[in-house]
Amino acid sequence: MSAIKSSPKKSAKKPQDGDLAPDRVSAILKGLDEAYPEVECALTHNSPWELLVATILSAQCTDVRVNMVTPELFRRFPTPAAMAKATLPQLEALIRTTGFFRNKAKSIQGAARKIISNFNGQVPQTLAELITIPGAARKTANVVLGVCFGMAEGVVVDTHVLRISRRLGLAKSETPEKVEQELMQIIPKDRWIAFSHQIIHHGRHVCDARKPKCDRCNLEQVCHSKDKTWQS
Numbered sequence: 735m736s737a738i739k740s741s742p743k744k745s746a747k748k749p750q751d752g753d754l755a756p757d758r759v760s761a762i763l764k765g766l767d768e769a770y771p772e773v774e775c776a777l778t779h780n781s782p783w784e785l786l787v788a789t790i791l792s793a794q795c796t797d798v799r800v801n802m803v804t805p806e807l808f809r810r811f812p813t814p815a816a817m818a819k820a821t822l823p824q825l826e827a828l829i830r831t832t833g834f835f836r837n838k839a840k841s842i843q844g845a846a847r848k849i850i851s852n853f854n855g856q857v858p859q860t861l862a863e864l865i866t867i868p869g870a871a872r873k874t875a876n877v878v879l880g881v882c883f884g885m886a887e888g889v890v891v892d893t894h895v896l897r898i899s900r901r902l903g904l905a906k907s908e909t910p911e912k913v914e915q916e917l918m919q920i921i922p923k924d925r926w927i928a929f930s931h932q933i934i935h936h937g938r939h940v941c942d943a944r945k946p947k948c949d950r951c952n953l954e955q956v957c958h959s960k961d962k963t964w965q966s
Contacts, residue, residue: 753903754920758956762902763925765953766932773928773935775881778804782857782882783814783849787842789877790869795832803829814855817846841869861887873910880927889917890930894937901941901959 752758776797779785784804791800807828811817817825825839832838845867849855857878858864864875872888879885889895891910895917899905905916921929940947948954948964 761956770932770935773931786878789874790841791832814846814849818850844868859883886926889914889926894934898933898941
């Protein structure tokens with residue numbers, strides 16, 4: 735009796751999640767482009783070093799507050815070499831209003847000393863090197879690489895990106911690290927840098943955490959969030 739031939743197994747494909755359908759993701763990106771065509775980083779800076787420090791200071795603090803603090807900070811200590819010599823009390827006094835000022839003072843002093851000792855006084859241009867700098871975790875590194883060097887190594891996930899990505903159904907995780915990995919799977923790499931800036935701007939001006947202004951949102955028709963305040 736001849737052996738029964740089994741048909742080759744086909745690789746199982748997961749059904750495409752409606753929220754992650756390419757057409758829907760493209761519509762969201764198009765809407766962001768229309769609403770925020772030239773949006774830029776909100777942290778005022780004149781160099782990679784200044785952006786690195788400003789981003790460290792922005793943890794648990796608004797960009798507006800950071801931009802009020804950094805002019806005098808950089809006037810007093812304009813370079814990594816100058817900041818490396820600053821005392822912690824000097825730095826704490828200048829950044830006190832950003833919150834957690836003692837830890838932040840240690841971080842920016844440590845960042846300055848690390849850059850002087852390990853990177854010849856220059857902010858490094860790789861993710862692996864940047865995350866070795868005190869105070870510079872992956873989010874901070876992504877900000878500096880994307881804004882200053884045009885390098886897309888990941889997606890910046892702050893509180894706005896975390897909240898709005900989940901509201902739009904682009905991510906389901908609850909931590910910035912996991913949400914970043916989800917977004918990197920569905921957002922084209924050449925859009926990673928702009929996407930973060932656009933979503934952050936959208937979160938500040940339209941998609942508020944407590945009461946989103948859905949009647950002003952050009953993404954409203956593709957948004958299925960349960961806490962929408964208005965529907966077309």
